[in-house]
Amino acid sequence: MATLSQPMLFQEKENLDLNGNLSFPSSFHVSNCSSHPNFARALSFNSNSRKLHLVLDLDHTLLHTTQLCNLTPEEDYLKIGTHPHRDVFVLETVITKLRPFVRRFLDEASKMFELYIYTKGNRYYAGLMAALLDPRKEYFTSSSRVISCEDHGIVGRYKSLDAVVGCNYSNVLILDDTEEAWTKESRGNLIVAEKYCFFRHKTGLGKCKSYAELRTDECGYLAALLEVLKVINRIFCDELARNPSGVDVREVLELFGNNC
Numbered sequence: 001m002a003t004l005s006q007p008m009l010f011q012e013k014e015n016l017d018l019n020g021n022l023s024f025p026s027s028f029h030v031s032n033c034s035s036h037p038n039f040a041r042a043l044s045f046n047s048n049s050r051k052l053h054l055v056l057d058l059d060h061t062l063l064h065t066t067q068l069c070n071l072t073p074e075e076d077y078l079k080i081g082t083h084p085h086r087d088v089f090v091l092e093t094v095i096t097k098l099r100p101f102v103r104r105f106l107d108e109a110s111k112m113f114e115l116y117i118y119t120k121g122n123r124y125y126a127g128l129m130a131a132l133l134d135p136r137k138e139y140f141t142s143s144s145r146v147i148s149c150e151d152h153g154i155v156g157r158y159k160s161l162d163a164v165v166g167c168n169y170s171n172v173l174i175l176d177d178t179e180e181a182w183t184k185e186s187r188g189n190l191i192v193a194e195k196y197c198f199f200r201h202k203t204g205l206g207k208c209k210s211y212a213e214l215r216t217d218e219c220g221y222l223a224a225l226l227e228v229l230k231v232i233n234r235i236f237c238d239e240l241a242r243n244p245s246g247v248d249v250r251e252v253l254e255l256f257g258n259n260c
Contacts, residue, residue, distance in 0.1 A: 054113035
């Protein structure tokens with residue numbers, strides 16, 4: 001398991017150069033990854049190899065959803081539709097805000113990974129969110145790519161990679177804000193994302209205002225995470241080219257420790 005923390009990697013816009021490209025701060029390190037003998041070559045490796053699988057959580061990872069009735073008075077302006085935020089959707093009794101950069105993130109990630117959604121929400125909710133994230137069905141191309149609590153067999157059960165069709169533990173990564181949602185066997189594949197909390201309800205913000213209340217939003221987190229995934233993918237592909245008989249992505253993830 002690796003944890004990606006926004007303050008360490010990418011905060012606001014200070015890591016964008018004049019052309020809007022991402023540059024890592026001097027404090028950035030990927031555990032001992034830079035000393036890995038294949039690291040430099042991996043960064044320039046042009047992969048045409050088989051894709052890894054990437055399993056994506058929904059709530060607090062790619063988006064944030066809350067009930068309309070749970071909006072605070074300072075968030076009620078979102079119901080009107082005339083507000084500064086992009087990618088806010090009112091669907092029946094709920095309101096959803098997509099995480100900034102998520103569409104670009106999915107587009108770029110789909111070039112490296114076979115993408116899946118895995119949520120503890122029900123199948124109806126999973127389908128609604130998949131339609132918001134991927135209206136053209138370019139990334140989640142079949143129903144087997146969208147996994148809900150009803151696919152666990154038991155509602156409330158831990159998430160498990162055993163429910164993800166077409167992958168095994170050696171070729172899959174998980175992106176989720178909640179480690180405890182997964183079985184112990186699956187946690188070696190997990191990158192723990194920083195929780196995205198756009199609305200106030202049940203987010204533990206205390207006296208702090210939510211993004212919605214402040215009429216602002218997160219900046220840069222998914223862009224930083226995408227760069228980390230590119231490095232992981234390149235190292236994996238380089239090792240696969242050297243050892244076609246088998247590479248375990250969990251060993252690559254261990255290079256990042258808790259500092260990626």
